[in-house]
Amino acid sequence: MLLGTAFLPDIASSAGFAYLHYLSFMVCFAALVLERKLLKVEPSRNEALFMVLTDIVYGLAALVLLGSGVIRVLYFGQGSGFYTHNPIFWWKVGVFLFVGALSLYPTITYILWAIPLRKGELPVVSAQLVRRLGWFINVEIAGFAVIPVLATLMSRGVGLVNS
Numbered sequence: 802m803l804l805g806t807a808f809l810p811d812i813a814s815s816a817g818f819a820y821l822h823y824l825s826f827m828v829c830f831a832a833l834v835l836e837r838k839l840l841k842v843e844p845s846r847n848e849a850l851f852m853v854l855t856d857i858v859y860g861l862a863a864l865v866l867l868g869s870g871v872i873r874v875l876y877f878g879q880g881s882g883f884y885t886h887n888p889i890f891w892w893k894v895g896v897f898l899f900v901g902a903l904s905l906y907p908t909i910t911y912i913l914w915a916i917p918l919r920k921g922e923l924p925v926v927s928a929q930l931v932r933r934l935g936w937f938i939n940v941e942i943a944g945f946a947v948i949p950v951l952a953t954l955m956s957r958g959v960g961l962v963n964s
Contacts, residue, residue: 830942842931903937
């Protein structure tokens with residue numbers, strides 16, 4: 802009987818969206834760490850292109866993370882009330898949105914790199930820009946590191962008021 806329940810459509814869908822959610826989180830975190838590692842003064846053309854591509858992967862993974870999270874809250878898990886009535890959930894969402902807002906500066910910077918790259922030129926990447934981008938990315942990484950702590954607390958009902 803247990804083996805038969807493993808293939809029920811609802812369980813498969815729930816597990817699939819959970820997996821997609823976790824995987825996209827890991828891709829976001831890995832892309833941020835890679836961006837931080839690659840960041841340097843006067844990158845080569847290939848290094849600059851790789852930074853731009855890494856940021857695109859990060860952005861796409863963040864969209865999948867957000868979408869799969871919304872689907873999980875609305876259709877799977879413990880019911881939307883469990884999440885939306887929990888202040889820890891809103892802290893988690895807030896941290897995610899804060900990290901997303903912070904990521905706009907590096908993303909816009911990388912988009913602007915595309916202009917000289919298309920002309921066969923290198924973007925101007927000063928030590929000051931590297932320090933500034935590094936600060937943004939470090940804060941993003943720290944924010945992403947906090948999200949699983951909040952998720953762990955939330956999933957255990959921390960923050961819910963017993964009625």
